[in-house]
Amino acid sequence: MAEAQAQPRKLPYVAAITDGVREILKEQDNAFVIGEDVAGAGSVYGYYKGLLEEFGPERIYDTPISEEGIMGLGVGAAATGCRPIVDLMFMDFIAECMDEIANQLAKMRYMFGGHARLPVTVLTMAGAGASLAAQHSQSLESWLCHLPGLKVVMPTTPYDAKGLIIAAARDDNPVFVVLNKVSLAMTGEVPEGAYEIPLGKANVVRTGSNYTIVASGRMLHEALKAAEKLKELDVDAEVIDPRTLQPFDIDTVADSVRKTHRVMIVHEAVRTGGIGAEIAAQIQEQAFDYLDAPVVRVGAPFSPVPFSPALESLYVPNADRIVAEAKQQLGL
Amino acid sequence: MAEAQAQPRKLPYVAAITDGVREILKEQDNAFVIGEDVAGAGSVYGYYKGLLEEFGPERIYDTPISEEGIMGLGVGAAATGCRPIVDLMFMDFIAECMDEIANQLAKMRYMFGGHARLPVTVLTMAGAGASLAAQHSQSLESWLCHLPGLKVVMPTTPYDAKGLIIAAARDDNPVFVVLNKVSLAMTGEVPEGAYEIPLGKANVVRTGSNYTIVASGRMLHEALKAAEKLKELDVDAEVIDPRTLQPFDIDTVADSVRKTHRVMIVHEAVRTGGIGAEIAAQIQEQAFDYLDAPVVRVGAPFSPVPFSPALESLYVPNADRIVAEAKQQLGL
Amino acid sequence: MTAQITNETLLDLHRRMVRIRIFEETAGKLMEDGKIPGALHLYVGQEAVACGVMVHLNNEDWITSTHRGHGHLIAKGGEFDRMFAELYGRATGYCKGKGGSMHICAMELGMLGANGIVGGGPPIAVGAAFSNRFRKTDRVACTFFGDGASNEGAFHEAANMAGLYKLPVVFVCENNGYGEYTAQANHQAIVDVADRAAGYGMPGVVVDGMDAVAVYEAAGQAIDRARRGEGPTLLECKTYRFYDHVGVRGMGLTYRTDDEVAYWKGRDPIVMLEQRLSDQGILSKAEAKAVHEEVTNAVQAGVKFADESPMPTPDALLEDVYA
Amino acid sequence: MTAQITNETLLDLHRRMVRIRIFEETAGKLMEDGKIPGALHLYVGQEAVACGVMVHLNNEDWITSTHRGHGHLIAKGGEFDRMFAELYGRATGYCKGKGGSMHICAMELGMLGANGIVGGGPPIAVGAAFSNRFRKTDRVACTFFGDGASNEGAFHEAANMAGLYKLPVVFVCENNGYGEYTAQANHQAIVDVADRAAGYGMPGVVVDGMDAVAVYEAAGQAIDRARRGEGPTLLECKTYRFYDHVGVRGMGLTYRTDDEVAYWKGRDPIVMLEQRLSDQGILSKAEAKAVHEEVTNAVQAGVKFADESPMPTPDALLEDVYA
Ligand SMILES: Cc1ncc(C[n+]2csc(CCOP(=O)(O)OP(=O)(O)O)c2C)c(N)n1
Ligand SMILES: Cc1ncc(C[n+]2csc(CCOP(=O)(O)OP(=O)(O)O)c2C)c(N)n1
Numbered sequence A, B: 001m002a003e004a005q006a007q008p009r010k011l012p013y014v015a016a017i018t019d020g021v022r023e024i025l026k027e028q029d030n031a032f033v034i035g036e037d038v039a040g041a042g043s044v045y046g047y048y049k050g051l052l053e054e055f056g057p058e059r060i061y062d063t064p065i066s067e068e069g070i071m072g073l074g075v076g077a078a079a080t081g082c083r084p085i086v087d088l089m090f091m092d093f094i095a096e097c098m099d100e101i102a103n104q105l106a107k108m109r110y111m112f113g114g115h116a117r118l119p120v121t122v123l124t125m126a127g128a129g130a131s132l133a134a135q136h137s138q139s140l141e142s143w144l145c146h147l148p149g150l151k152v153v154m155p156t157t158p159y160d161a162k163g164l165i166i167a168a169a170r171d172d173n174p175v176f177v178v179l180n181k182v183s184l185a186m187t188g189e190v191p192e193g194a195y196e197i198p199l200g201k202a203n204v205v206r207t208g209s210n211y212t213i214v215a216s217g218r219m220l221h222e223a224l225k226a227a228e229k230l231k232e233l234d235v236d237a238e239v240i241d242p243r244t245l246q247p248f249d250i251d252t253v254a255d256s257v258r259k260t261h262r263v264m265i266v267h268e269a270v271r272t273g274g275i276g277a278e279i280a281a282q283i284q285e286q287a288f289d290y291l292d293a294p295v296v297r298v299g300a301p302f303s304p305v306p307f308s309p310a311l312e313s314l315y316v317p318n319a320d321r322i323v324a325e326a327k328q329q330l331g332l
Numbered sequence C, D: 001m002t003a004q005i006t007n008e009t010l011l012d013l014h015r016r017m018v019r020i021r022i023f024e025e026t027a028g029k030l031m032e033d034g035k036i037p038g039a040l041h042l043y044v045g046q047e048a049v050a051c052g053v054m055v056h057l058n059n060e061d062w063i064t065s066t067h068r069g070h071g072h073l074i075a076k077g078g079e080f081d082r083m084f085a086e087l088y089g090r091a092t093g094y095c096k097g098k099g100g101s102m103h104i105c106a107m108e109l110g111m112l113g114a115n116g117i118v119g120g121g122p123p124i125a126v127g128a129a130f131s132n133r134f135r136k137t138d139r140v141a142c143t144f145f146g147d148g149a150s151n152e153g154a155f156h157e158a159a160n161m162a163g164l165y166k167l168p169v170v171f172v173c174e175n176n177g178y179g180e181y182t183a184q185a186n187h188q189a190i191v192d193v194a195d196r197a198a199g200y201g202m203p204g205v206v207v208d209g210m211d212a213v214a215v216y217e218a219a220g221q222a223i224d225r226a227r228r229g230e231g232p233t234l235l236e237c238k239t240y241r242f243y244d245h246v247g248v249r250g251m252g253l254t255y256r257t258d259d260e261v262a263y264w265k266g267r268d269p270i271v272m273l274e275q276r277l278s279d280q281g282i283l284s285k286a287e288a289k290a291v292h293e294e295v296t297n298a299v300q301a302g303v304k305f306a307d308e309s310p311m312p313t314p315d316a317l318l319e320d321v322y323a
């Protein structure tokens, strides 16, 4: 938690990922990176670039195209004393290895009566907006949040990407770090050295008095844009980035709602069955008497992700849609 | 929809499944059953017993232990003119073939611009309570409900099992029929001949005036027991079986809530991220002004399913827990 | 049995290969010009494989393709206009613009789609082959997949089921030596993917994937075998992609030596076929040139069609989710 | 190199096999008496496989097991009391009663758990082998799996990675001829699962799984090879389960002929080993009988321990989900 002694510096999200992984490889002798095209190519998005040269082939491994095998290797290596950083190129591919994730990784410790530790960190790339169509654009975090034994984080900024990766890799449990491909080029302040962003703690990115927006992943930035537009309508929105989806920091969100009385949840995933449903349910459980309007959820419509930019631009939520939904909710 | 001309007859849930599949095999020349130990053994739960003898080896096929291959075979056969009935022995195994389910089956029609039909019916066995531990007891329907392109039903009675299987197999979309292993021995009226239970329509099993319980799968029966106990507390509970989880019949539920002003959702799945979250979110979206108390959700706690009967009995929701939660919600 | 290849078939082979080559070269340029969004995996260099297999099939024979699927669709009879329209995301595309390069399909041609999931094709092809037999047709299914895909569990399960049920399916492995940027030697401990066939009770055949006639002959035998109900074959075609994994220059990684690339470009399947055709007096260099010009014009017309095609309308977003 | 088997090792093998046999016979009865809830997959008949492999391993060598895992745990040093307690769902069990038969484990013995997922073991064992090398130990991993499991994609991916990385892991296929109620001929088009080894660049060996000494020798060579860093081996042991797939009489299906069952019971691995030991004057019938009695007493003590053990308390429900 050495946030203090680190001095400012600007980096793109993609380099912040590298930086976080680098800190872990320096800090933990038992940590290694494994995945498809992570070593020689530095990942298809380049966020491991330089690590092979810096740490050598004993710390970063290319694999066959075998997601079940890769995740299973992570499970077995973790249970026997290593701290694997497993790379799943696209989040859509959790479907390839869902047995290893759901039936082995998430449950082994419990099934074994606590006699196993699974310090596996999984880095995976989610999100639409890159014209990659239905099998390379999904946000499936709600599947993971339904699995006891897993933790799930979603970094929204370069600062968070590094800090959450470090926290995830230091945690003794399986943690999924859900990255966003459209955010890779976004730059922001990233301190040198190791620092942690605590798991399970939400981040109030913008304080406001009469409206709350809970926005995860890339949607945080759309929510912040929307908050500016809402100002003109005398809506002073508090914008909260959950940072960790599992365990979810309902207290921070409920406190905000008790103050603002109206809340919207925004995520990129399909709205139906997305984590917004769980958050909405928890909000009305915790702050029912403070709600002046129904909890509103903004997410993707009920269809696969379309390829055509003309359709994908309608598919992914954005600031305008957030504003429109807020106006409706607030009767403006 | 020939519910009328059928005459009453009592059958166990397990035989009602057989009966529904039999009607489809008689009715649809392009239908066949495929799965692990479905032909020679008639499934490990016996619900295909007799079909091999009755329809011959061209209509029912044993497979290797290859869930991805089996589901993929179903996708390819359906896209090319067959109507496969795919058996997944335990619902936990959807994790084995989640790519085929999520990335192929659910999306193919959309990705192909509507140029494919996927009339696949998947029968799979969910539910805890049989001391089968963490990998053979899950209820994972919320994963499926998050996937546009799929339909999901959960039969609660022998009558529903047969009628929903027939409706599912007649539908031109992929439909998951989520069965319950503990309900297999339960008997009930099952008419001869083919009849359909319409997809997407909830069933008000018990009418009530001042409380609503939405209970899916085996929990319906616990909810009905609870409703009787609640009578003594002057709580007149309406009990609704969604029957279909995707598409979900929110209208029937919201209408009930507008009448009763208080609602509880009960399912066997882990509470966090379960379909109860989506239902709760939709209820407060649709009937916010009618709610006199927060929507309450009853589900499994946040842990894998424990083996020990001493723990599993605490894990699975039951009538007593429903009553206790209702009393708390109603301040009784 | 596969008869001796006819001149007509040789010319057909040649034309299909040229159609793929010019379509892909053009698509690559259009992508670099920013006209085509998303990811584009070019088939240039591998034309002999798709065409050598596809000339044996008709529209009732099914194929499954890969992320590198344009060549398979063209060889199966795909039309340039609807293909470019799809790559452009236009409403007139094969998938109404909803699929794009990685999901382009043509059910009416028996083309069950490109697939963004490596290893996604084989299980689906096994289902199509199962369906062919179930519906009492004599049609076959061919599934194209790469050396990298042969390490996916889905391939294993599909191959085992095909061998078990003796299904009319041919597993066509396009071994271009790499899975993305990882050389075969770094993703499996074997040289011939065909060595896996024995484990599924099916024959494994290795053929020069740059020699269209060799592919034609080997594929013909495998397909005839399948049609006769004698079961599946694993046909491995040794080939090479001339451009990078994705796009033309890709990420500019140096995972392939210039010598290696030069060696394989020296074995250009189209150049080799044209040499053979002119040597045998079947197609002169001038006639070959005419084919290229003709195809170039057709490609340009396809681009024009795509350019002039409308984008999908907003209501298309929620259509085609359910039947 | 594996030395000629010593008398001491032979007696060790015998005792481990008897321990499995009597434990399983007892567990089967207890299940039929309703003392053990859930599903029980008995290892009776396959004892030679677990023991022939395990006598080569110590507690730092890892194994992954299957749904049929009691034999593997006992051979690896598992104690009756904590095992019965686990099958009973008691707090004193190996998994505090949370895992039961299908998830019983003993990390301190290098036993990475039974697994309710067919094919669940191999990828985890590959991870353990990877870990052994990464942590610079000379320990190996052995993964037990059935003929049915060899059709799971997880096996394929794990085997390919083991061959690629030359990992110190031995794939021990217990081919008992059936996956549940489906005969091998109805789930794969091969007779020897070992035929799949070539596709992963590893040797495939077939051994008589009813002959403990044969398994001991073949396993010794594979394990030594792995320890020397020469990579994995696929060791197929032809064996048979004497009882039904689940429980003793199971579902009462007639998928195996009486003759077949009789033939294999005539090759009882314990009877065969005891004959050999008495022929060689290493262990007389009387001494063997004494071993059985000794083990029987230990088993009864284990049952008593389980009977007298407490059930987990309610607070255990939410413990051990996270570290
Ligand atoms: C399940 C899955 N894993 C990983 C990827 C990312 N990916 C796309 S193409 C590719 C390489 C495929 O190699 P190969 O099968 O040899 O086909 P080639 O690209 O060489 O034609 C990879 C890893 C994917 N699309 N799907
Ligand atoms: C992924 C998965 N699919 C199916 C099952 C159901 N099942 C349990 S044991 C078994 C048979 C396994 O056969 P084999 O691998 O030969 O082991 P054996 O039972 O013969 O020891 C099956 C199909 C399962 N537990 N897991």
Ligand SMILES: [Mg+2]
Pocket: C146, C147, C148, C174, C175, C176, C177, C178, C179, C180
């Ligand atoms: Mg390749």
Ligand SMILES: [Mg+2]
Pocket: D146, D147, D148, D174, D175, D176, D177, D178, D179, D180
């Ligand atoms: Mg077996």
